Amino acid sequence: MDEREAAAEAPGGVTIYEVAQRAGVSIATVSRTLRGTGPVAGPTREKVLRAVQELRFTPSRAGVSLAEGRHAANGIVFPNLSGPYFAEVLIGYEEVASELGRSVIILSTKGRTAIRDLVRELARRVDGLAVFGSTVPADLVDELAASGPPLVLISHAERAGACTLRSENIRPAAELARHLLDHGHRSFAFLGAPYATGDDVDQRWQGVRGVLGDAVRPVLTDEYTVDSGHAAALRLLAGPDRPDAVICSDDEVALGAILAAEELGLAVPGDVAVTGWDDIMAARHARPALTTVRQPMRELGAGAARTLDALISGTGAAGAHRVLDTELIVRGSCGPHPPGGLRK
Amino acid sequence: MDEREAAAEAPGGVTIYEVAQRAGVSIATVSRTLRGTGPVAGPTREKVLRAVQELRFTPSRAGVSLAEGRHAANGIVFPNLSGPYFAEVLIGYEEVASELGRSVIILSTKGRTAIRDLVRELARRVDGLAVFGSTVPADLVDELAASGPPLVLISHAERAGACTLRSENIRPAAELARHLLDHGHRSFAFLGAPYATGDDVDQRWQGVRGVLGDAVRPVLTDEYTVDSGHAAALRLLAGPDRPDAVICSDDEVALGAILAAEELGLAVPGDVAVTGWDDIMAARHARPALTTVRQPMRELGAGAARTLDALISGTGAAGAHRVLDTELIVRGSCGPHPPGGLRK
DNA sequence: GATCAAGGTGTAAGCGCTTACATCGACAGG
DNA sequence: CCTGTCGATGTAAGCGCTTACACCTTGATC
Incomplete structure (x- = not known):
């Protein structure tokens, strides 16, 4: 019915169907083998893994995301990256997010005119969003808090519906x-x-x-x-x-x-x-x-990533506000x- | 047959089906209205737009990506963001990528042990990838050049299969x-x-x-x-x-x-x-x-983003090597x- | 008044993957 | 020997969207 076999050398990449065919099993077995869900007999696992190797198969992110219902990505919105401050926070954020298995998608608002659309677009492709104070209009923040992914506001006044994280001032x-x-x-x-x-x-x-x-x-x-x-x-x-x-x-x-x-x-x-x-x-x-x-710039980012993780995984209160010490x-x-x- | 209507308040968000139902049209019409592809009668368009507004609908990125066969995202791999250098390049990269309608996913290799997997994972979720010299093992670079998305190496020796961009030294x-x-x-x-x-x-x-x-x-x-x-x-x-x-x-x-x-x-x-x-x-x-x-740090990033865009859209040679002036x-x-x- | 073209919509087939459920053996217990 | 289990696998139904193709109106043309 389909013509899966046609895509042998497609630029988009190898699909799970080709792997399954090559290994002589169903796509379900391939998926189970790769994710470790469900039982797979030793020899079968071998066959699958060999096929995966030979074909250099890596699952398509879009496919996985759609099926899993999550993006495995976090977003962060900052005004700019010119000075060390935002860069440091970003370092902390990326490090923790990465450890938690989430990619980081960045958005700089500096000099942008279509911020609203860019932020909305970003919100749609992440599981959690960190936003620096004053980078996004207040009403958009409310909109995000109401109908977007979990939200953490960094260095921002406390606000209903979102967690906030800042340093003492x-x-x-x-x-x-x-x-x-x-x-x-x-x-x-x-x-x-x-x-x-x-x-x-x-x-x-x-x-x-x-x-x-x-x-x-x-x-x-x-x-x-x-x-x-x-x-x-x-x-x-x-x-x-x-x-x-x-x-x-x-x-x-x-x-x-x-x-x-x-x-x-x-x-x-x-x-x-x-x-x-x-x-x-x-x-x-x-x-x-x-x-x-x-002020603990990296921890600001790291904390935001951890808070988001808790929010996403259901742990963690939705209205937490944390203040970090300074020296x-x-x-x-x-x-x-x-x-x-x-x-x- | 389906139970689309059940997801009314799902955290994942409103789907195109709900919009279509509310507007009394098919999902195809909703899609066409929103993307501006194909003809849609005035009144119909109105109905759809109203439904979209009322439901605060934004298309799911994973769904769009899967259907379109592209991610609308670029990746960038750098060693760290501590100093100003990489931050500046990143600024240029993000700015241009954003203008071209692509999000930027970052990956810092600093202190990471599982670089290979992280890079492969990244490569799977972007349409193009910029990599700083020496952040990724040579064989992985080859692998990416061979079977990954379009690749630009920044400040890296020329290499078959990938574009390079660097400043004069x-x-x-x-x-x-x-x-x-x-x-x-x-x-x-x-x-x-x-x-x-x-x-x-x-x-x-x-x-x-x-x-x-x-x-x-x-x-x-x-x-x-x-x-x-x-x-x-x-x-x-x-x-x-x-x-x-x-x-x-x-x-x-x-x-x-x-x-x-x-x-x-x-x-x-x-x-x-x-x-x-x-x-x-x-x-x-x-x-x-x-x-x-x-050296023109921002232009290094901006150039990489532009090169990738050309590569992705089919324009642009696959083995271009550019060197920027310094002062x-x-x-x-x-x-x-x-x-x-x-x-x- | 029949014929066409073109506009306006709907139908349905994917995109690549996950996973609930069905199926099928083989093996242990009665 | 029959039945109950459980392990191992396949089947197929989505996930939310785009889009080729089919279908149906209309209004114009001759």
């Missing part, structure tokens, strides 16, 4: 602010991109603001990049009321600020202190080395440290 | 070496990871060696990271026969070398010059700023530049 931001006060700094600027309510940078701002009150003023940047940090800092530091310290939304902006200070002939931290956030690789190599807050990393950029500590 | 490496000679440096070390024949670092070594001859000696590192560069440089610079200049395999190793020099109380470039390769973000912010060779970026780390240039 408010407390360490406050700690950072107090540390700067200990150094004797009295006027501050918070250098960050236009933030959305509840996102990481907003929370950092809240934490800083809570301690410093009116002594800190917000200065917006366009993006979280070295260049926009540089540009904004140039304006800030050349203008009137130069602050004692610039608290940056993240390390890249901080690196830009250090660069700007240098160009203006200002010493860091002598004339102006600078702090970052994330503790990316470059923070350690900057001169002066950057005081910053380390204040004090280096040179916030001011000289007298031996014995500041608060002595 | 030998010429700019020679240029870099000559530039260092112009500075008056006379003894050199090439600081790089254990390289494989024909890979980027090997080619850079060849280029440098071609100009400097025995004046340059190779020093191996374990990886292409700041830390291994740091460790190797520490050994090298503290030992006897300290070279005038350290030519590093890439920027990250170079950053580590600068760090090591600093720790040893050596001035860069006063006591020892250092150069990198790639021109990553941190190269510009290092002190001294790093002299390096810029020597001279900054402070290779020595002071007298106004007016060196060769005056």
Whole structure:
């Protein structure tokens, strides 16, 4: 009836029918042999495996997916991969997902116009989806939470119907602010991109603001990049009321600020202190080395993958919210440290 | 006969059957409406679209893939995503693939033991595959070239059956070496990871060696990271026969070398010059700023995606090999530049 | 008014795989 | 020797979608 045998050298690949024919068994037996489900007699198994080898057979993913009703893939949506932050999270995500037998499909929203369609399309080809805060419109998030695959929001405000996972911001931001006060700094600027309510940078701002009150003023940047940090800092530091310290939304902006200070002939931290956030690789190599807050970027990704796995396999609550610890990393950029500590 | 209507609220999602039933048409009409293939009368189209909206229908990817015989996805295999290099290439790859309507499935080989199976699995779920040099065993590459989807090797020696795409190495490496000679440096070390024949670092070594001859000696590192560069440089610079200049395999190793020099109380470039390769973000912010060779990382990824698209759609030769231009970026780390240039 | 072309839809055959269910022997227990 | 079991295998019904092909209207053409 069919003409299965015709596809001998098709580019699409060998099918289970050809294997079955070659081994002289039914496709069911081939499937059972390969997946280890159901009993298969020794000699039969041999025949099948030989045929599989000779034909270099690998099951078609689309076929398996359709039959199994799952994709064995996870998606992740991030704004971009330019800086180390998202890359690190992605590393953690991919590593765990891979261990759990799931491929990772990525989607960068940077510069995309058709985000909605791209995200919907992605949601349709994965068993679970991780989404960074503010990369996807709120209503789409709701739509996904309601009718999409299991969803984990990374660094996003808590939201009904989805799990969230983020690093601590408010407390360490406050700690950072107090540390700067200990150094004797009295006027501050918070250098960050236009933030959305509840996102990481907003929370950092809240934490800083809570301690410093009116002594800190917000200065917006366009993006979280070295260049926009540089540009904004140039304006800030050349203008009137130069602050004692610039608290940056993240390390890249901080690196830009250090660069700007240098160009203006200002010493860091002598004339102006600078702090970052994330503790990316470059923070350690900057001169002066950057005081910053380390957050467990990889674990953010790994945790998201694990949470999704639990969600997919039915274990795990659908509305869990987890917050990871961070650590204040004090280096040179916030001011000289007298031996014995500041608060002595 | 079937019980399609039973799946009304299935987690897997709405199927085309439900849409068809609701709209009072056949599934063929629904499909035609959605894909725009074949004629559909105005009112019918309306009914279908309304049903689609009300049911929030999106076609199942597995079903579409199986029927279409394609995945609408590209794969990419890289060693890791820790440094900026692979991330940048990935950005370019994803951007172009996405524009061409293909999702990107990633696979990092870092720390993986079952690479072969993971790669084979990946190959089965994509229409095209990009692979970085040396991430996959040679025989597996051959196997993929022979019986897998279209393949593009990035930064890999030319190989029958697959396209390759890489940046120029030998010429700019020679240029870099000559530039260092112009500075008056006379003894050199090439600081790089254990390289494989024909890979980027090997080619850079060849280029440098071609100009400097025995004046340059190779020093191996374990990886292409700041830390291994740091460790190797520490050994090298503290030992006897300290070279005038350290030519590093890439920027990250170079950053580590600068760090090591600093720790040893050596001035860069006063006591020892250092150069990198790639021109990553941190190269510009290092002190001294790093002299390096810029290669078009994003274009490497973008080109791979375009090549694959051509291969998949039947256009494009199967054995094309492309080499992208690079640019020597001279900054402070290779020595002071007298106004007016060196060769005056 | 019969003939055609073309538009508009439905039918059904796959795409490659998994798996519930049926079948068939062979062997042990009564 | 008959029946009950269980192991080993085959049969066939999907999984959700695309699309070639068949069928039925219409309206135009002569």
